[in-house]
Amino acid sequence: MRDEPVTTPELVAAYRDRERPSEAARERMARALMAATAARSATVIPLRPPRRQRRGFAGVWLALAAALALIGASSYWLVSARQQMSGPADMLLDAHDHEPAQGTVTPKAIEAPRGHVVHAIAEPPVVTEPAAVETVEPEPAMVEVAATTEMGAADPAPRRPARSQARHVVADSPRGADASADPVLEELMLIQQIKDALDAERPAAALAAIDAHARKFARGSLAEEREALRVVALCNAGEVARGERARRAFVNAYPRSAYRERVRAACPVAAAATEQTTMD
Amino acid sequence: MIPLAEPPHAEDAPMSAEPGAPDLMEIYRAHVDYVWRIARSLGIPADAAEDVTQEVFLCVHHRLHTFRPGGSMRAWLFGITRNLVLHDKRSYARRERHLAALPQPQETAREPDATVRVQQAAALMQAFLDELDLDKRLVFQMTEIEEMTADEIAEALAIPLGTVYSRLRAARARLERFRLRLHARDERRHACATNP
Numbered sequence: 001m002r003d004e005p006v007t008t009p010e011l012v013a014a015y016r017d018r019e020r021p022s023e024a025a026r027e028r029m030a031r032a033l034m035a036a037t038a039a040r041s042a043t044v045i046p047l048r049p050p051r052r053q054r055r056g057f058a059g060v061w062l063a064l065a066a067a068l069a070l071i072g073a074s075s076y077w078l079v080s081a082r083q084q085m086s087g088p089a090d091m092l093l094d095a096h097d098h099e100p101a102q103g104t105v106t107p108k109a110i111e112a113p114r115g116h117v118v119h120a121i122a123e124p125p126v127v128t129e130p131a132a133v134e135t136v137e138p139e140p141a142m143v144e145v146a147a148t149t150e151m152g153a154a155d156p157a158p159r160r161p162a163r164s165q166a167r168h169v170v171a172d173s174p175r176g177a178d179a180s181a182d183p184v185l186e187e188l189m190l191i192q193q194i195k196d197a198l199d200a201e202r203p204a205a206a207l208a209a210i211d212a213h214a215r216k217f218a219r220g221s222l223a224e225e226r227e228a229l230r231v232v233a234l235c236n237a238g239e240v241a242r243g244e245r246a247r248r249a250f251v252n253a254y255p256r257s258a259y260r261e262r263v264r265a266a267c268p269v270a271a272a273a274t275e276q277t278t279m280d
Numbered sequence: 281m282i283p284l285a286e287p288p289h290a291e292d293a294p295m296s297a298e299p300g301a302p303d304l305m306e307i308y309r310a311h312v313d314y315v316w317r318i319a320r321s322l323g324i325p326a327d328a329a330e331d332v333t334q335e336v337f338l339c340v341h342h343r344l345h346t347f348r349p350g351g352s353m354r355a356w357l358f359g360i361t362r363n364l365v366l367h368d369k370r371s372y373a374r375r376e377r378h379l380a381a382l383p384q385p386q387e388t389a390r391e392p393d394a395t396v397r398v399q400q401a402a403a404l405m406q407a408f409l410d411e412l413d414l415d416k417r418l419v420f421q422m423t424e425i426e427e428m429t430a431d432e433i434a435e436a437l438a439i440p441l442g443t444v445y446s447r448l449r450a451a452r453a454r455l456e457r458f459r460l461r462l463h464a465r466d467e468r469r470h471a472c473a474t475n476p
Contacts, residue, residue, distance in 0.1 A: 006401055006462060008455060011408070012424050014401030019320060020313040021330060029334045033308055036338055188449065192442045221449040225430065258427040 009256065187217045194229045203237035228259035235267040243267040304341050307353065312337070314354060314426050315361055321409070321421055322365040332368065336361050354428055355436035408458045412451055419444055420451035 021029070190213040197206035210230045213220065220226070227250045234243035247263055254260070312333060319332040339360050347356055409417050418437060422428040428436070430444045437444070 006404060006459065008424070008459070011401050011405040014398045015405035015409075016313075016425055017398060018402035019317055019406070021316050021333065025330045026312060029312065029330065029337065030305070030308065032334055033304060033337050033341065036341055037304055184446070184449065188442055188446050191445050195441060221452045222445055225445065256427070258423055258429050262429065 012256075183217075187213065187220050187222060190216070191222050191225055191229075194226070194233070198229065198233060198236065201236070203233045206233040207237065224254050224257055224259070227253065228257065228263050231263045232266040240267055302344075302347075302353070304337070304344060307340060307344075307357075308337050311354065311357055315357055317421065317425065318358055318361045318418075319365055321414075321417060322362060324365055332361070332364060335364050335368075339364065352428075352432045352435050354422075354426065355432055358436040404462065408455060411458070412454065416447045416451040416454075419447040420455075423448055 190209055193209040194206050194213070197203070197209060206229065210226055210233060213222075213226050217223070217226075227246070231243055231246045231250055234240075234246055237243075244267055247267060250257070250263055251260060257263075315336050316329050316333050319329050319336070320326065324332050336357065340357070343360070347353070409421065412420060419433055422433045422436065423430070430441055430448070433439075433444045434441045
């Protein structure tokens with residue numbers, strides 16, 4: 001092992017260099033793809049084979065019809081049994097007691113393994129109890145942001161989480177008392193505030209949040225993101241000279257950053273002027 | 281399990297290819313390493329990664345018309361890769377168990393020091409990634425290794441931006457601890473070597 005500590009860029013570069021297909025494998029795959037393109041007869045494992053989907057739906061409908069028939073038969077049997085035991089007046093008095101039991105037929109039973117559950121839930125006959133459908137599981141991402149120290153917890157996996165809804169909760173949660181108590185959450189929320197302000201075209205507010213983040217988390221884990229956003233905010237605010245200085249500082253500090261393209265595009269006028277000066 | 285994005289469906293995407301749509305081989309050349317690494321991260325063993333990668337691009341070939349111009353190509357590729365991996369994972373896991381029962385080949389050839397160093401660093405990074413749970417691993421890998429922006433990652437994983445940042449922050453903090461641990465170990469070894 002080397003004497004000097006291994007750096008993150010070194011680890012990343014080595015991993016990127018080793019963890020990839022060999023040249024021979026690349027060549028083989030390229031040949032196969034070109035053959036497929038030419039013949040247009042590539043054999044692909046279909047992600048959602050339509051035939052199976054139809055068969056699956058037919059099966060679901062059959063199972064559903066059987067279940068409904070069974071429920072109907074058992075209800076009829078129960079009703080007749082109770083009528084025999086206590087008469088119709090008692091049935092009317094006890095009617096509300098039966099309501100909770102209606103929700104026991106859940107649409108989960110017909111959940112298909114390949115993500116067809118959305119269609120199945122949307123079908124009216126499945127929904128025997130409307131309230132059961134409205135019971136939405138908590139958004140896993142929201143839970144995660146609200147409790148960042150337990151980020152390893154298993155998330156339930158919704159197929160299509162509503163991003164706008166999640167963003168809303170993420171933006172709201174820090175305004176509670178917990179945000180200032182938890183530095184991790186506070187740092188995250190400051191970054192979120194910067195993004196939100198930039199999205200809302202309020203660069204001054206974004207810069208204020210950036211300065212707040214820089215004061216509190218000068219060497220925070222999201223300093224790279226903050227400095228990239230600073231360049232964008234300065235240029236959006238029309239402070240091209242400061243933006244350009246911030247851009248240079250950013251590129252020097254994070255030469256391989258994923259944000260370098262965005263940062264470069266943030267101040268096109270300044271960047272063009274710099275290139276012109278360099279050429280002269 | 282993390283909430284993962286659905287790749288765009290044919291029915292909610294334009295059916296005809298755009299005139300300026302990217303060429304399959306262009307996409308392949310630009311993203312083959314990325315798809316390979318994502319497949320590996322999702323649990324595909326090295327010897328099966330080539331098959332999965334090829335399947336992904338064959339699928340891209342068939343579904344290229346469903347890609348929305350202006351969307352993130354890598355986010356789209358992630359969805360396809362993830363779907364294929366989930367589909368095939370059981371068979372690959374079975375295969376891996378069979379292969380694990382076979383004796384491991386012995387490395388005999390001596391490699392130059394520089395290559396050994398790169399190998400060691402890559403192995404360290406692999407060890408670090410293996411320590412992370414899949415949620416954080418994907419975000420960290422997409423940021424640091426694939427150089428994707430937070431917005432792209434949020435789109436690929438179908439998670440809010442705040443979650444991307446929180447996972448990234450946690451992963452970076454763990455990397456820092458991992459590096460400190462390595463450094464401390466090296467120091468101890470050095471001390472042992474100089475003061476036997």
